[in-house]
Amino acid sequence: MPKLQSLAEFEQWRVACRAQRDPDRPCLAVCAGSGCTAAGAPDVLAALRKAVTRAGLEGSVDIKSCGCHGFCERGPVMLVWPEGTFYNRVAARDAGDIVANVSNGRRPVERLLYQDPITGARALREDDVPFYARQQRILFGNNGKIDPTAIEDYLSVGGYTALARVLSQMTPEEVVDEVKRSGLRGRGGAGFPTGQKWEVMRQQPGTPKYLICNADEGDPGAFMDRSLLEGNPHSVLEGMIIGAFALGASEGYIYVRAEYPLAVKHFRIAIAQAEEHGLLGQNILGSCLNFRVHLVQGAGAFVCGEETALIASVEGRVGEPQQRPPYPAQRGLWGKPTVINNVKTWASVPVIINRGADWYAAIGTAGSKGTMVFSLVGKINNTGLVEVPMGITLREMIYEIGGGIPGGKELKAVQIGGPSGGCIPASLIDLPIDYEALTEAGSMMGSGGMVVMDESTCMVDVARYFMEFLEEESCGKCFPCRKGTQRLREILTRISQGKGTEEDLSLLEDLGWVVRETSLCGLGQTAPNPVLTTLRYFRDEYLAHVREKRCPAKVCRELITYEIEPTLCDGCHACVRVCASDAILGEKDQVHTIDGAKCIKCGACLEVCQPKAVLVH
Amino acid sequence: MPKLTINGIELEVERGTSVLEAAQFLGLPIPTLCHDDGLTPYGACRLCLVEVGRPPRTKLQSACTLPADDGLIVQTHSARVERARHLLLELYVATCPQSKTIQDLASRYGVAQVRLAPEFEDCIQCGKCVRMCREQMMAGAIGFAFRGPRRKVMSPFSWQSDVCRQCGACLYICPVVELRCHGGQPETTLCSGCLNFAPACLTYHDHAMCFLDPCVACELAGPLRQDLVQPTPQREATRK
Numbered sequence: 001m002p003k004l005q006s007l008a009e010f011e012q013w014r015v016a017c018r019a020q021r022d023p024d025r026p027c028l029a030v031c032a033g034s035g036c037t038a039a040g041a042p043d044v045l046a047a048l049r050k051a052v053t054r055a056g057l058e059g060s061v062d063i064k065s066c067g068c069h070g071f072c073e074r075g076p077v078m079l080v081w082p083e084g085t086f087y088n089r090v091a092a093r094d095a096g097d098i099v100a101n102v103s104n105g106r107r108p109v110e111r112l113l114y115q116d117p118i119t120g121a122r123a124l125r126e127d128d129v130p131f132y133a134r135q136q137r138i139l140f141g142n143n144g145k146i147d148p149t150a151i152e153d154y155l156s157v158g159g160y161t162a163l164a165r166v167l168s169q170m171t172p173e174e175v176v177d178e179v180k181r182s183g184l185r186g187r188g189g190a191g192f193p194t195g196q197k198w199e200v201m202r203q204q205p206g207t208p209k210y211l212i213c214n215a216d217e218g219d220p221g222a223f224m225d226r227s228l229l230e231g232n233p234h235s236v237l238e239g240m241i242i243g244a245f246a247l248g249a250s251e252g253y254i255y256v257r258a259e260y261p262l263a264v265k266h267f268r269i270a271i272a273q274a275e276e277h278g279l280l281g282q283n284i285l286g287s288c289l290n291f292r293v294h295l296v297q298g299a300g301a302f303v304c305g306e307e308t309a310l311i312a313s314v315e316g317r318v319g320e321p322q323q324r325p326p327y328p329a330q331r332g333l334w335g336k337p338t339v340i341n342n343v344k345t346w347a348s349v350p351v352i353i354n355r356g357a358d359w360y361a362a363i364g365t366a367g368s369k370g371t372m373v374f375s376l377v378g379k380i381n382n383t384g385l386v387e388v389p390m391g392i393t394l395r396e397m398i399y400e401i402g403g404g405i406p407g408g409k410e411l412k413a414v415q416i417g418g419p420s421g422g423c424i425p426a427s428l429i430d431l432p433i434d435y436e437a438l439t440e441a442g443s444m445m446g447s448g449g450m451v452v453m454d455e456s457t458c459m460v461d462v463a464r465y466f467m468e469f470l471e472e473e474s475c476g477k478c479f480p481c482r483k484g485t486q487r488l489r490e491i492l493t494r495i496s497q498g499k500g501t502e503e504d505l506s507l508l509e510d511l512g513w514v515v516r517e518t519s520l521c522g523l524g525q526t527a528p529n530p531v532l533t534t535l536r537y538f539r540d541e542y543l544a545h546v547r548e549k550r551c552p553a554k555v556c557r558e559l560i561t562y563e564i565e566p567t568l569c570d571g572c573h574a575c576v577r578v579c580a581s582d583a584i585l586g587e588k589d590q591v592h593t594i595d596g597a598k599c600i601k602c603g604a605c606l607e608v609c610q611p612k613a614v615l616v617h
Numbered sequence: 618m619p620k621l622t623i624n625g626i627e628l629e630v631e632r633g634t635s636v637l638e639a640a641q642f643l644g645l646p647i648p649t650l651c652h653d654d655g656l657t658p659y660g661a662c663r664l665c666l667v668e669v670g671r672p673p674r675t676k677l678q679s680a681c682t683l684p685a686d687d688g689l690i691v692q693t694h695s696a697r698v699e700r701a702r703h704l705l706l707e708l709y710v711a712t713c714p715q716s717k718t719i720q721d722l723a724s725r726y727g728v729a730q731v732r733l734a735p736e737f738e739d740c741i742q743c744g745k746c747v748r749m750c751r752e753q754m755m756a757g758a759i760g761f762a763f764r765g766p767r768r769k770v771m772s773p774f775s776w777q778s779d780v781c782r783q784c785g786a787c788l789y790i791c792p793v794v795e796l797r798c799h800g801g802q803p804e805t806t807l808c809s810g811c812l813n814f815a816p817a818c819l820t821y822h823d824h825a826m827c828f829l830d831p832c833v834a835c836e837l838a839g840p841l842r843q844d845l846v847q848p849t850p851q852r853e854a855t856r857k
């Protein structure tokens with residue numbers, strides 16, 4: 001395909017792409033996101049291909065490997081177009097039935113449809129599933145429709161029309177203004193108004209100007225940026241090209257973690273395709289816009305998600321942050337004006353241009369507009385990626401979309417915003433999720449990690465775990481972050497071992513305060529959040545640890561003992577077989593006892609005991 | 618020329634002046650550990666924090682890295698700043714209780730009690746030596762290696778660097794140097810050998826961060842010193 005030289009040629013190509021697609025032609029779109037791949041999506045794909053060949057339907061049924069659909073808990077999931085039938089927990093052996101039903105009157109395979117765990121009713125389409133019904137997927141919606149490696153697919157769902165519109169009808173000022181009016185705020189965590197950032201950037205003298213897409217997603221358990229890059233890389237690229245036009249940038253960089261090989265691969269393909277078609281390079285679509293995009297792989301340091309550290313890393317220096325000001329918009333990459341936005345922020349730009357700032361601003365709350373993507377993980381029934389309008393309450397998020405807590409347990413807390421987000425207690429469940437409300441509650445929007453914890457979670461242990469992570473990930477440049485996180489972790493470890501005192505709690509508060517107030521970059525400034533919020537909302541749990549030397553959630557190993565209740569034990573020997581430290585005594589069919597001196601409190605006996613005779617004190 | 622307000626005093630400074638320099642011009646004492654007039658600002662020790670902005674929307678920022686800008690409102694000794702410095706110094710003393718510079722600063726800020734266990738670290742990673750070596754001595758023989766809790770100053774791969782001219786500037790500028798090289802002195806005394814450019818060297822301390830080789834002080838002292846510098850059990854324990 002020759003390079004597109006003008007908007008007219010682009011329009012021709014787009015129409016041709018759409019015309020090639022028969023809207024009635026069946027298409028089996030299997031999710032090949034990380035979750036579904038782990039659950040066996042590649043086998044399903046191979047089986048489907050085989051089944052199609054066997055049924056002699058090659059050429060009349062399409063098979064697509066798509067990006068993440070979000071419902072990872074029920075993976076592998078797939079959609080059958082054009083009806084949009086949604087199948088979950090698909091296995092390779094189901095392939096024959098799926099293909100047979102597609103060719104035979106297109107009736108859904110009943111057993112693969114999503115079944116409501118309470119009512120038992122089957123849901124035919126994604127929208128009928130409660131997990132999807134409350135979502136508004138303006139960024140992730142196309143993931144189930146397109147093959148991320150085919151630019152034609154992206155075009156057929158309206159891709160690059162925003163770029164064409166910008167090039168033909170808008171001035172750079174109008175684009176910045178549109179983004180400003182939309183109320184879009186940075187989706188990387190801090191929530192700085194994107195339009196304002198762009199305006200500052202536009203006013204900067206000096207050329208060249210640079211754009212950076214921050215895809216250094218380092219939070220444990222978060223995979224939003226990854227899924228978007230894997231599933232719809234062109235949407236991010238289109239956002240960047242529009243940004244280049246608006247900001248007068250000539251070069252762009254995308255900084256992706258090397259741990260995301262598929263995202264790297266798909267984005268490289270997207271860049272190559274865009275270059276081939278003249279959507280990147282010199283005189284894009286015949287306009288005077290010149291823009292190139294380079295892909296840089298990060299080595300996996302959490303701190304490189306901070307923008308000044310990211311710039312240092314792109315330049316080949318050690319990934320350590322620098323004090324702002326000067327802000328990157330004033331002096332960024334190679335000392336030139338640079339704007340850095342998150343993957344989701346860039347992907348939101350084409351949506352805003354296409355559907356208008358007013359439409360976008362109508363979603364969400366007064367201060368937080370649009371949708372936010374969360375990775376919903378932890379003790380929750382429906383694990384996965386969810387895209388919701390801002391302002392949705394935690395209750396809707398957990399009980400309607402998330403399907404509640406498994407095992408009928410009580411919700412205890414939700415940690416929002418990645419490792420340095422705060423823990424919000426169950427009592428604040430009606431809190432609306434927007435930037436201001438979360439900050440006020442001591443947490444933050446962050447990049448959108450959401451870890452649900454139930455009553456079996458010890459909050460001291462949670463704080464200790466995250467402190468350990470942050471101590472390890474602190475770059476070590478500024479003193480309070482390097483030493484403060486280490487000391488906080490030490491004190492928390494001491495408390496969880498039952499060696500803490502009440503003075504330790506005020507010391508934790510003081511240290512937390514000083515690390516938050518005085519650290520150089522965002523990592524340190526938010527690092528004490530898990531400690532400070534758990535102290536604020538779960539103080540009695542800390543007091544139980546230091547005063548009574550007791551762990552109410554029965555998690556901290558040094559503070560619990562395992563015991564076998566003689567009246568319940570049936571002497572089945574199951575616990576003796578699993579005990580790794582030979583701590584359980586007693587012959588078969590006799591009552592067993594645990595030798596406290598040998599017991600390492602791993603909990604293996606608790607799991608295997610059928611009559612529930614193992615007790616934890 | 619930018620006009621700013623520091624502690625209610627309006628002043629006009631040259632463009633490019635930092636808030637720290639402006640405050641020092643007014644004679645306001647702002648403690649620093651990582652700043653030196655001849656070196657680029659680093660902003661790592663965080664002691665020079667000042668409160669910037671119009672209340673209630675204020676923010677703590679390091680004065681050494683903050684350019685004096687038009688309309689800036691700065692408080693150098695507000696309650697928030699004082700509390701931050703106090704707690705930071707408590708953390709500094711706990712990390713490096715043997716440093717005289719840190720002890721002096723701590724007592725000036727009224728740190729009477731340290732609630733954290735002492736660590737006896739040799740280095741606070743202020744980065745002065747690294748910048749001195751690169752910017753003033755034009756050598757770049759030492760730098761930071763590793764990350765986070767393992768980050769430290771060292772020569773490349775811990776070998777004597779080819780570009781090191783053994784000028785001793787790194788030792789001269791170090792704020793915790795009084796005991797950074799443990800000299801040939803007993804535990805209880807401060808060596809201060811570096812002050813007259815006669816530092817003890819690595820021959821006797823595999824973990825002392827002396828980059829001079831051979832070291833004049835040690836050569837002068839000869840083998841006599843060896844028995845004096847046996848590592849004490851306590852120091853060994855804290856190092857592990």
